[in-house]
Amino acid sequence: MPSSDERIEVGRVVAAAPAAVFALLCDPQGHVAIDSSGMLQSAEGAPVQAVGDRFVVHMDREALGDRPMGRYDVTVIITGFEPDRAIEWTVSGVTQPPIEHLYGYTLEPVDGGTLVTSYYDWSKILERYRGALAFPVVPASALKATLGILARTVENR
Numbered sequence: 001m002p003s004s005d006e007r008i009e010v011g012r013v014v015a016a017a018p019a020a021v022f023a024l025l026c027d028p029q030g031h032v033a034i035d036s037s038g039m040l041q042s043a044e045g046a047p048v049q050a051v052g053d054r055f056v057v058h059m060d061r062e063a064l065g066d067r068p069m070g071r072y073d074v075t076v077i078i079t080g081f082e083p084d085r086a087i088e089w090t091v092s093g094v095t096q097p098p099i100e101h102l103y104g105y106t107l108e109p110v111d112g113g114t115l116v117t118s119y120y121d122w123s124k125i126l127e128r129y130r131g132a133l134a135f136p137v138v139p140a141s142a143l144k145a146t147l148g149i150l151a152r153t154v155e156n157r
Contacts, residue, residue, distance in 0.1 A: 006123035012147040015113040016154040018084040028055040036145035
């Protein structure tokens with residue numbers, strides 16, 4: 001699904017096999033290592049293996065400077081999981097009920113490595129949050145920067 005008014009997608013070819021990229025994306029510490037926003041500070045939990053798996057991320061919203069939330073925790077909940085092909089999640093945290101925006105990656109083998117597509121989708125957020133919060137929370141430039149860090153990380157392993 002391409003970018004729209006409620007979804008951002010960015011892609012990049014990474015010189016690594018899909019399995020190497022997927023392993024990084026399944027590891028909670030991998031999310032922290034490749035985050036370009038500065039919000040993800042650390043994570044706790046085992047690598048995910050299926051839809052429904054969860055891990056905790058310690059966040060610092062001050063990195064974005066948009067809302068005075070300071071430090072807080074979120075639980076990442078895996079909503080899509082296809083080994084070496086796709087991973088998707090939502091978060092549950094301070095805002096309750098959860099907003100239900102989705103983040104994810106798709107992986108496609110290509111000559112020279114893997115086409116990694118990162119997306120952020122807020123098309124299914126709860127109606128109570130439409131207009132109350134500014135979307136996208138994370139801009140396309142941050143997704144693109146994270147792909148650059150992801151490439152550097154997996155290509156240098």
